[in-house]
Amino acid sequence: MSTNKRKGAANGVTRQEIMAVAAAREIRNSEVAFIGTGLPMVAAYLAKATHAPDAVLVFESGIVGAKPKELATGVGDLRLLVGCVKSTGLYYALSLLQGGFVDIGFLGAAEVDQYGNLNSTAIGDYRRPTVRLPGSGGANDIGSLARRLVIMVPHERRRLVPRVQYLTTPGFLDGPGARERAGLRGEGPTRVITDLAVLDFDPASKRMRLATVHPGVTVEEVEARTGFPLLRAPRVGETPLPSAGEVRLLRERIDPEGIYIGGKG
Amino acid sequence: MREKVMGLREAVALIKDGDTVAIGGHTLRRHPMALIHEIIRQGRRGLKLQGWNNGIDMDMLIGAGCVASVETSYIGISAFGLALNFRRACERGGLHVIEHSETTGLDMFRATVMGMSFFPTKTPLGSDLMRTNQHLTEITCPFTGEPFAAVRAARPDVAIIHAHTTDKYGNVQLDAQRWNDQSADVLIGKAARTTVVSVEQIVSDEEIYRNSLLTVLPRKFVTAVVEAPYGAHPCGCDARYDYDLEEVEKYYEASKSEGSFKAYLDATVRGVADHMEYLERIGVERLMRLTRTRVARP
Amino acid sequence: MGSSKVVSLSEAVASVADGANITFGGFAAYFTPLAFVREMIRRGKRGIEMTSVAECWVADYLAGAGVLKRARFSNFMFEGLGRCQNFVRAVERGEIEVEDYSHFAITSRLVAAGFGLPFMPVKSMAGTDLMGRRGFEAEKARPLACPFTGEPVLLVPAVRPDVAVIHLARSDRDGNSQLFGYTAVVEEQARAAQRVIVTTEEVVEDTVIRAQPELTVLPGFLVDAVVEVPFGAHPTGMYRYYDPDFEFMRDYYAASRDPAAFRAHLEEWVLGPGDHWAYLRKVGLRRLLALRSDPGLGIARMHARTVT
Numbered sequence: 001m002s003t004n005k006r007k008g009a010a011n012g013v014t015r016q017e018i019m020a021v022a023a024a025r026e027i028r029n030s031e032v033a034f035i036g037t038g039l040p041m042v043a044a045y046l047a048k049a050t051h052a053p054d055a056v057l058v059f060e061s062g063i064v065g066a067k068p069k070e071l072a073t074g075v076g077d078l079r080l081l082v083g084c085v086k087s088t089g090l091y092y093a094l095s096l097l098q099g100g101f102v103d104i105g106f107l108g109a110a111e112v113d114q115y116g117n118l119n120s121t122a123i124g125d126y127r128r129p130t131v132r133l134p135g136s137g138g139a140n141d142i143g144s145l146a147r148r149l150v151i152m153v154p155h156e157r158r159r160l161v162p163r164v165q166y167l168t169t170p171g172f173l174d175g176p177g178a179r180e181r182a183g184l185r186g187e188g189p190t191r192v193i194t195d196l197a198v199l200d201f202d203p204a205s206k207r208m209r210l211a212t213v214h215p216g217v218t219v220e221e222v223e224a225r226t227g228f229p230l231l232r233a234p235r236v237g238e239t240p241l242p243s244a245g246e247v248r249l250l251r252e253r254i255d256p257e258g259i260y261i262g263g264k265g
Numbered sequence: 266m267r268e269k270v271m272g273l274r275e276a277v278a279l280i281k282d283g284d285t286v287a288i289g290g291h292t293l294r295r296h297p298m299a300l301i302h303e304i305i306r307q308g309r310r311g312l313k314l315q316g317w318n319n320g321i322d323m324d325m326l327i328g329a330g331c332v333a334s335v336e337t338s339y340i341g342i343s344a345f346g347l348a349l350n351f352r353r354a355c356e357r358g359g360l361h362v363i364e365h366s367e368t369t370g371l372d373m374f375r376a377t378v379m380g381m382s383f384f385p386t387k388t389p390l391g392s393d394l395m396r397t398n399q400h401l402t403e404i405t406c407p408f409t410g411e412p413f414a415a416v417r418a419a420r421p422d423v424a425i426i427h428a429h430t431t432d433k434y435g436n437v438q439l440d441a442q443r444w445n446d447q448s449a450d451v452l453i454g455k456a457a458r459t460t461v462v463s464v465e466q467i468v469s470d471e472e473i474y475r476n477s478l479l480t481v482l483p484r485k486f487v488t489a490v491v492e493a494p495y496g497a498h499p500c501g502c503d504a505r506y507d508y509d510l511e512e513v514e515k516y517y518e519a520s521k522s523e524g525s526f527k528a529y530l531d532a533t534v535r536g537v538a539d540h541m542e543y544l545e546r547i548g549v550e551r552l553m554r555l556t557r558t559r560v561a562r563p
Numbered sequence: 564m565g566s567s568k569v570v571s572l573s574e575a576v577a578s579v580a581d582g583a584n585i586t587f588g589g590f591a592a593y594f595t596p597l598a599f600v601r602e603m604i605r606r607g608k609r610g611i612e613m614t615s616v617a618e619c620w621v622a623d624y625l626a627g628a629g630v631l632k633r634a635r636f637s638n639f640m641f642e643g644l645g646r647c648q649n650f651v652r653a654v655e656r657g658e659i660e661v662e663d664y665s666h667f668a669i670t671s672r673l674v675a676a677g678f679g680l681p682f683m684p685v686k687s688m689a690g691t692d693l694m695g696r697r698g699f700e701a702e703k704a705r706p707l708a709c710p711f712t713g714e715p716v717l718l719v720p721a722v723r724p725d726v727a728v729i730h731l732a733r734s735d736r737d738g739n740s741q742l743f744g745y746t747a748v749v750e751e752q753a754r755a756a757q758r759v760i761v762t763t764e765e766v767v768e769d770t771v772i773r774a775q776p777e778l779t780v781l782p783g784f785l786v787d788a789v790v791e792v793p794f795g796a797h798p799t800g801m802y803r804y805y806d807p808d809f810e811f812m813r814d815y816y817a818a819s820r821d822p823a824a825f826r827a828h829l830e831e832w833v834l835g836p837g838d839h840w841a842y843l844r845k846v847g848l849r850r851l852l853a854l855r856s857d858p859g860l861g862i863a864r865m866h867a868r869t870v871t
Binding site for chain 2: 765782793843844847848849851852853857858859860
Binding site: 031035060061062063073074075076077078081082086087089090091094095097098117121126127128129130131132133134135136137138139140141144145165166168169170173178179181182183184185220 | 590591592593616617636637638639640642643647651652654655657660661662663665666667668670671674685686687688689690691692693695696697698714715717744745746747748749750751800802806860861863864
């Protein structure tokens with residue numbers, strides 16, 4: 001268990017718990033949500049257990065309407081099948097995106113740039129990379145086609161870069177109108193949730209913008225850990241803390257081993 | 266609810282020297298062989314065995330020197346031949362045999378389960394079974410004056426049976442495709458003071474609830490459950506796996522003399538620490554080849 | 564009724580040529596045809612090209628054994644462990660050529676082939692480096708303005724792999740094959756490939772298939788060969804049969820971080836055991852039986868508490 005997960009815990013709540021709750025709040029009840037491994041999965045479970053019990057969770061492997069009893073460790077984890085509504089194939093799940101049926105998707109990445117584009121393919125030259133990353137998977141599809149996208153990453157200078165070295169997943173590409181010109185669907189990224197802050201995108205320029213800082217974090221700290229000039233919302237607020245009920249759910253039922261929400265080990 | 270899962274060693278330790286032990290299964294079908302091997306490993310003596318149609322199970326225990334008496338309708342290896350340890354023990358004397366037919370062999374358990382001290386039947390009348398079996402006696406129907414044989418209720422100390430699944434509380438199930446769910450093993454299981462059930466797999470509560478009609482022994486009747494995959498080997502287990510022809514032939518050859526049978530027991534039963542080691546020696550390939558499709562599964 | 568498509572594993576592997584373009588079934592840590600892959604390595608297959616979506620275990624084993632030459636794919640990642648070390652090391656050294664796709668785009672190439680169409684239109688990949696940066700692929704996708712609406716789409720060409728190798732739950736002798744749980748990309752892979760080899764946990768009577776036709780993923784006419792391989796996905800899992808062997812996967816991952824350690828792993832687990840039975844003997848019956856699924860849940864173990 002990485003110790004930086006416990007650093008900066010405010011009021012006994014870890015940064016990852018703040019992130020999970022912020023992400024959960026992005027899912028509205030009855031929405032169709034495309035879910036990946038890690039904190040997005042925790043957020044989805046939390047949403048279903050609280051304000052969005054009717055949210056439909058879709059996993060790229062072909063699992064639709066999951067109602068899992070236990071935290072899964074992958075998008076094809078067999079535990080997601082137990083109690084799901086429909087088990088089908090990858091093409092079915094992914095074509096739901098193109099058909100406009102998916103309201104929200106969640107993604108992480110090795111690099112995020114100021115337009116919310118993501119890199120999960122390569123650092124360095126594409127054919128002879130310094131670091132070969134796992135590849136798009138459903139990321140590009142989600143970024144291109146979901147109605148809304150929430151990005152969740154650790155807030156690090158080397159991760160929040162001016163321009164991604166390889167553009168795997170479209171945010172706003174190179175600025176206003178670019179998504180439309182490329183024929184992409186959906187609003188694009190609406191939130192970036194990190195362990196320091198929640199950010200959104202300036203409607204005019206489509207550049208990343210600081211919306212709220214987590215309790216105990218300063219605006220300066222956020223800017224120092226961002227590798228590009230970060231816009232600020234007119235009023236930068238404080239990220240709401242998780243409620244006691246949400247924390248209890250996370251620690252006792254959803255992720256009791258603290259695999260993703262930290263605080264243990 | 267009390268959890269009843271035990272290891273093989275712990276469960277068999279519930280059986281004491283001199284106990285009356287009823288054994289489930291029939292000929293080459295679903296005898297609790299893993300439990301029987303462990304009884305031999307733990308060196309039990311003076312057991313009084315009860316069953317209704319038996320084979321390698323009783324023959325092996327007799328050959329291993331565990332048995333004082335047997336009460337059943339049949340001990341044989343079916344198409345392979347006679348049960349030679351049993352035969353040797355009978356012809357030398359020293360093994361007390363209580364002869365039944367299959368009907369009376371089941372009736373003795375039926376009586377116990379129904380809370381009666383005997384069960385009436387016509388079957389053995391006029392045969393030498395009446396003469397040689399002190400648990401059969403002639404009675405007269407008080408209504409019609411007809412003669413009947415009364416079969417004395419069996420009262421085993423321990424029952425050992427092999428089934429397919431159970432939850433951890435001892436709710437024992439047989440697959441939808443199964444042999445003999447209404448009588449035999451179920452009667453044997455309910456008749457004893459202590460009932461030890463080995464199963465192919467201990468399953469989730471969900472699985473038991475989903476198929477409640479498959480429950481043959483509710484937990485009230487069960488003392489201990491042991492997970493023993495292939496626990497009937499070399500006997501067959503319904504639609505799960507065939508009997509092991511190669512092993513039964515090997516058994517039969519070995520049982521032709523005391524010396525060869527002792528060597529067989531030393532190698533196959535006493536020479537392995539537990540059931541898993543026994544199975545590893547049989548080998549995954551052989552076991553997979555015996556395994557049949559699980560047609561009972563959804 | 565008289566004929567049978569059942570062949571041995573060695574026959575099936577022998578039928579795959581060096582340099583073949585192969586699409587493998589499975590997804591992440593699940594229902595991957597690894598018995599077949601191990602046999603490929605044993606037989607010294609060379610120069611293999613993968614048409615892949617997310618079959619990370621195949622990619623990493625074949626990369627580590629020096630069998631993989633190039634891959635068109637969407638994602639290779641050992642969830643919960645890390646990147647596929649053998650694969651990324653080979654790519655970073657220039658030993659394996661790659662062409663990146665999104666899940667939907669590469670699957671759409673297989674769909675096109677299966678539908679008998681030269682291409683499928685998609686909206687994914689547009690505007691990104693999946694289009695802008697090229698690997699080995701001669702034809703990847705072409706932009707088109709929709710003739711009706713003018714809307715931009717990308718056309719991805721059909722891809723027809725030489726062989727599909729797919730591990731499924733149960734098959735009859737005609738190749739009618741069933742699978743429990745999600746199906747990932749197997750239906751599309753089977754239709755697109757020129758030849759289909761199914762490895763299966765159990766060969767069953769056709770009455771079993773016909774009793775539950777809703778479970779059938781591949782009708783027999785799509786299947787050329789059937790191989791009975793119990794535990795054929797190990798160490799990946801098989802829904803309703805056995806869980807993934809996570810302990811084996813952790814040991815594999817540790818070994819894969821260093822080429823010499825991985826070579827030792829291959830010697831011990833792939834090249835050493837002469838066949839699949841020898842491999843299973845080495846894994847051990849005790850371990851295999853401990854992985855067995857609960858029939859009610861389809862997985863080996865589950866906590867009682869409900870989280871959603």
